[in-house]
Amino acid sequence: MKIKTFIISAITLFISLYLIIGYHSLKHIDKNRIDVSKYITLVDEVSENKVQVNWKYVVSIIAVENKNKIKNISDDKIKNTANLFIEKSDNGYKLNSLDNVLNKLNFTDKEKERVNDYIDQLKYFGLTPYRLKEDSKYTKFIEEIKDEAIKNYKEYKILPSITIAQAILESSWGESDLAQIYNNLFGIKADSSWKGEYVTLETFEFYDTKIEDKFRVYSNKNQSIKDHAKFLVDNQRYKKYGVFEAKTYIEQAYALQNAGYSTAEDNSGQKRYAKDLIELIRQYNLQLIDSEIKISD
Incomplete structure (x- = not known):
């Protein structure tokens, strides 16, 4: 009986630890696994000549969908997520809000909260975090x-x-x-159209050619x-x-x-x-x- 009770207690403890570890692994986005250059390049490719999509929104959504397992995400997945933010309009294209996209994906309130938490964590993150x-x-x-x-x-x-x-x-x-x-x-140089104050300084006109020119003040x-x-x-x-x-x-x-x-x-x-x-x-x-x-x- 004691052995059975011990086993049940051990299993209960294991499950509790598993859930706690799992919760904490989801609480913070794994920045070390984010290929920033890849996300920026692909999101900007989708955005070009339309509207600018926020790459941090894209990576945060993908992180929630994949329970923070964000290494080796396919190019198509990144592009498809970025495209959710772009919508055709009478004037060309418009940018969907984050809330609209999360609703479109049928995210739960908890998932929405986690997306926003991840975005906050990425506030000062990018190609050169330092x-x-x-x-x-x-x-x-x-x-x-x-x-x-x-x-x-x-x-x-x-x-x-x-x-x-x-x-x-x-x-x-x-x-x-x-x-x-x-x-x-x-x-900006002070050409003949400039009526304000100016200063004359040395500048490089081509790769290694130094000249003097007038600049606006x-x-x-x-x-x-x-x-x-x-x-x-x-x-x-x-x-x-x-x-x-x-x-x-x-x-x-x-x-x-x-x-x-x-x-x-x-x-x-x-x-x-x-x-x-x-x-x-x-x-x-x-x-x-x-x-x-x-x-x-």
């Missing part, structure tokens, strides 16, 4: 100019990801002399961000090359390059500006800001 920490200089710079970049999009249709990436690239994270002293985040960074968009709108070549018709950042980055925004080349003589913007946007999850504003549109 640079995405809340107190990093990179995150702080992005947050500093994010709101103004969103305002610009609403007025001029320059995607926030593009505005922020250009500011990062042109100002070296706001640390260039042009940015720190003169509040010019984008390296602003009273603050917000003024620089607004003038950046206005500069693009006022120059017809950007409209000609489809900059303002672009739906996602990849399309807009190449439109800017093709319109001649930058003459930057790599050491083999190939234009590199669009590639540089795309790499920055993916590295710092800037495309997710585009996704946020599309949901709120």
Whole structure:
């Protein structure tokens, strides 16, 4: 009798431990098993020229569906999940909200809660997690100019990801002399149409050619961000090359390059500006800001 009681107790203890371990294994998304580059690439492929889908939403849904076993997820599974967020509309495409997608998948309240928990856990996670920490200089710079970049999009249709990436690239994270002293985040030159203050500085026009040129001076960074968009709108070549018709950042980055925004080349003589913007946007999850504003549109 004692042996039987002992066995029952042991089984009960085993089941309890199993359930506890299982619960904790589901409570936290397994970041070490997330192939971030793969998710970003495939989700952006689905999004391109339509609307920007949030890759963190996709991985969180898949993690819940597969009970956190997210290694070796197929490309088709990732793409199919991303496509749930895209819906045709009278004006082309619209972005489905997370709640709508979870309802479409018939997720229980508990599963919905877990998806949102996973998304929260991924807030400062990406291709370079150590640079995405809340107190990093990179995150702080992005947050500093994010709101103004969103305002610009609403007025001029320059995607926030593009505005922020250009500011990062042109100002070296706001640390260039042009940015720190003169509040010019984008390296915009003072041509004959500019009636404001300007400064003459040395710059590289091509890969290794140094010249002197005039650059615009602003009273603050917000003024620089607004003038950046206005500069693009006022120059017809950007409209000609489809900059303002672009739906996602990849399309807009190449439109800017093709319109001649930058003459930057790599050491083999190939234009590199669009590639540089795309790499920055993916590295710092800037495309997710585009996704946020599309949901709120």
